[in-house]
Amino acid sequence: DVKVTQSSRYLVKRTGEKVFLECVQDMDHENMFWYRQDPGLGLRLIYFSYDVKMKEKGDIPEGYSVSREKKERFSLILESASTNQTSMYLCATGVAFFPYEQYFGPGTRLTVT
Amino acid sequence: ELKVEQNPLFLSMQEGKNYTIYCNYSTTSDRLYWYRQDPGKSLESLFVLLSNGAVKQEGRLMASLDTKARLSTLHITAAVHDLSATYFCAVDTRDTDKLIFGTGTRLQVFP
Numbered sequence: 251d252v253k254v255t256q257s258s259r260y261l262v263k264r265t266g267e268k269v270f271l272e273c274v275q276d277m278d279h280e281n282m283f284w285y286r287q288d289p290g291l292g293l294r295l296i297y298f299s300y301d302v303k304m305k306e307k308g309d310i311p312e313g314y315s316v317s318r319e320k321k322e323r324f325s326l327i328l329e330s331a332s333t334n335q336t337s338m339y340l341c342a343t344g345v346a347f348f349p350y351e352q353y354f355g356p357g358t359r360l361t362v363t
Numbered sequence: 364e365l366k367v368e369q370n371p372l373f374l375s376m377q378e379g380k381n382y383t384i385y386c387n388y389s390t391t392s393d394r395l396y397w398y399r400q401d402p403g404k405s406l407e408s409l410f411v412l413l414s415n416g417a418v419k420q421e422g423r424l425m426a427s428l429d430t431k432a433r434l435s436t437l438h439i440t441a442a443v444h445d446l447s448a449t450y451f452c453a454v455d456t457r458d459t460d461k462l463i464f465g466t467g468t469r470l471q472v473f474p
Contacts, residue, residue: 275455281460290372292451293406293464299458308461340405348414349394350460354406 253277254343254355262361264280269328271358273341279353280346282324284308284316287357299324300346331362365390367454369465376442376472384468386435386452393434395428396453396462406451410437442472 257272273282281300283307285293296306297316305316313335317325328335338359344352376382386395394413399404399458404459410419412428412435418424423446425438435452453462 258430283461285464290466292367292466293453295461295463298461314458342406343458349411350455350462351396351408351411352462353408354398 253333254341254353256339256341256355256358258358259356259363260359262363263328263331264363266331267331267359267362269331269362271326271328271339271341271360273324273355275322275324275343275353277343277353278284278321279343280321281344281350281352283342283344283352284314284324284326285340286310286340288315293340296326315324315336331360336360336362364390365454365456365463367452367463367465369450369452369468372466373467373469374471376439376470378443378472378474379441381441382450384437384439384450384470386437386465388433388435388463389456390433391430391434391455392454393430394455396455397435398425398451398453400451400467402448402450409450427438439470442470445473446470447472448462453466 251334253276284296299318315327330354342352397409406439410426417428428435449467451467453464
């Protein structure tokens with residue numbers, strides 16, 4: 251079974267703080283993704299990575315950065331957290347070949363006060 | 364830009380009834396995914412539909428794909444309370460491994 255873990259289930263941070271969300275997978279998948287989920291908006295892709303040290307912007311990258319120094323680990327960074335970044339953050343991993351299915355971590359509910 | 368629309372957004376149904384959730388998408392794609400999310404939990408893969416006319420069934424859920432109509436359906440037969448969850452469809456962008464998700468359909472099954 252694919253296992254995707256995220257560093258925290260719940261996180262409360264103050265406005266302006268630097269926030270790190272970490273995702274680790276144990277299945278040697280090439281692709282890793284960060285989404286945020288908000289009511290009524292579904293899942294929106296923030297950043298993704300096809301390989302170590304590679305990153306691509308998704309649909310809503312503003313205010314976020316990522317790091318992938320090792321294949322199994324993909325970090326999402328909020329340089330200066332703002333209240334509009336309060337959300338559920340989901341990490342996913344997937345293979346780089348057909349059928350490209352993605353597997354999700356448990357999620358981190360981040361509240362920025 | 365690929366857009367994915369689901370309807371209804373919210374569905375409240377009685378146990379034992381049948382209903383269908385619809386997923387429309389705006390550009391050509393051959394791959395469609397259905398996920399289930401329980402409250403406070405992450406997404407669990409339900410079905411992967413990989414070609415026109417594909418049909419997959421698991422228990423009381425059946426998913427189908429019509430790539431010409433750009434439509435997928437998730438049919439619920441004789442609903443039970445355990446099916447209460449939010450259901451998402453997602454479409455790939457064909458040239459990359461990215462998925463575009465619909466807004467989700469929150470299903471509530473009551474006795």
